[in-house]
Amino acid sequence: MTTDTPRGTDRSFLFVLGSSRPDGNTEILARAAAEQLPAGVPQRWVDLARLPLPDFQDGRHETETWPVGENEETLRQATLAATDVVIASPLYWYTLSAQAKRYLDYWSGWLGDPGSDFKERMAGRTLWGVTVMADDDEVVADGLTTTLHHSAAYLRMRFGGVLFGNGSRPGQVRDDERAAIRAKTFFQREAPLARFPHEEEAGRQQ
Numbered sequence: 492m493t494t495d496t497p498r499g500t501d502r503s504f505l506f507v508l509g510s511s512r513p514d515g516n517t518e519i520l521a522r523a524a525a526e527q528l529p530a531g532v533p534q535r536w537v538d539l540a541r542l543p544l545p546d547f548q549d550g551r552h553e554t555e556t557w558p559v560g561e562n563e564e565t566l567r568q569a570t571l572a573a574t575d576v577v578i579a580s581p582l583y584w585y586t587l588s589a590q591a592k593r594y595l596d597y598w599s600g601w602l603g604d605p606g607s608d609f610k611e612r613m614a615g616r617t618l619w620g621v622t623v624m625a626d627d628d629e630v631v632a633d634g635l636t637t638t639l640h641h642s643a644a645y646l647r648m649r650f651g652g653v654l655f656g657n658g659s660r661p662g663q664v665r666d667d668e669r670a671a672i673r674a675k676t677f678f679q680r681e682a683p684l685a686r687f688p689h690e691e692e693a694g695r696q697q
Contacts, residue, residue, distance in 0.1 A: 501574070502532050502533075502574045502575060503532070503533045503534075503535070503572065503573050503574050503575070504525065504528065504532060504533070504534045504535070504573060504574075504575045504576075504577060504678075505535050505537065505569050505570060505572070505573035505575070505576050505577065506521055506525065506534060506535065506536045506537065506577045506579060507537050507539065507566075507576065507577065507578050507579065507591065507594060508521070508536065508537065508538045508539060508540070508579050509539050509578060509579060509580035509581070509587060509588040509590040509591030509592075509594065510540065510579070510580065510581050510588060510590070511540055511588065511590065512581075512661070513538075513540070514661075515581060515623075515661070516581065516623035516656060516658040516659075516661070516662065516663060516664035517579045517580060517581045517621055517622055517623045517656070517664075518579060519623075519662065519664050519665065520579075520621055520623055520654060520656040520664050520670055520674060521577065521579040521621040521654075523670075523671065523674040524621065524654055524674040524675075524677045524678060525577075525678075527674065527675050527676070527677070527678065527679075528678055535569055535572075535573065537565075537566065537569060539590040539591065539593075539594060540590060542562050542565065542566065543562065543590075544560075544562055544563060544566070544590075544593050544594065544597060545560070546593065547593060547596035547597055547599070547600065563597060566594065566597065567597070567601055567607075570598075570601075570613075571609070571612055571613075573616070574616050574617065575616065575617045575618075575619060575651075575678075576616065576617070576618050576619070577618075577619040577620070577621060578591055578594070578595075578618070578619070578620050578621070578639060579620075579621040579622070580620070580621075580622055580635070581622060581623055581624065582622050582623070582624035582625075582626075582631070582632050582635055585631055585632065585633075585634045585635070586634040586635050586638060587635055587638055587639075592638075595638070595642060598642070598646075610646055610647075613646045613647075613648055614646060614647040614648065615647065615648065615649070616648050616649065617643075617648060617649040617650070617651050617682045618639055618642065618643040618648050618649070618650050618651070618685070619650075619651040619652070619653075619654070619677075619678070619682075620635065620636065620639045620651075620652070620653035620654070621653065621654045621656075622635055622653060622654075622655060622656070623655075623656040623657065623658045623664045623670075624655070624656075624657065624658075625657070625658070625659040626657075627657055629655050632653065632655065635653065636652075636653050639653065640685055641685075641687065643685035644685040644686055644687045644690070647684070647685075648684075648685055649682040649683060649684050649685060650682060650683070650684075650685035651677075651678070651680060651682035652680065652682075654670070654673055654674060654677045655670065655673075656670035657669075657670065
């Protein structure tokens with residue numbers, strides 16, 4: 492299921508919800524941050540639980556081509572249409588949810604799709620993350636952050652970072668005052684070009 496708001500500016504946001512729980516803490520935090528966007532900035536919300544993808548089948552080096560399902564095509568077109576992609580996933584076992592990871596797996600297939608120019612078209616766009624977790628120490632989410640950052644680096648995207656919140660029980664993130672404050676300015680922050688650690692090191696040595 493997807494929901495849209497009217498188009499109006501040169502920025503457009505795609506919010507990809509990767510929770511198995513409807514109206515979960517991560518979605519609540521993502522919507523709090525989205526409320527701070529200017530009224531003319533279009534938002535598209537995609538709930539992966541309601542727009543499911545089958546397990547990804549990697550056929551990039553095979554002659555056989557896999558059929559493209561309706562949900563996959565909807566997600567691909569929505570991804571390519573956005574200047575800013577926000578992956579909102581609760582922290583499951585210290586990384587992305589299965590739904591969110593599967594969505595990223597499909598990026599691999601889109602990279603190999605002849606004529607799609609997926610990598611070239613995604614370059615320069617911005618990837619963001621939103622996650623809510625039970626732990627107070629954000630370092631436990633390093634796996635999730637690294638996955639998103641390195642995915643952005645591979646595609647030469649910008650990376651706006653991850654908006655963290657604390658909560659486990661339904662709606663508990665609303666009690667996280669620090670997350671609420673961060674949400675007010677999260678999408679206003681500078682989103683630098685993502686680079687792999689070895690690229691950053693090489694840049695420092697030049």
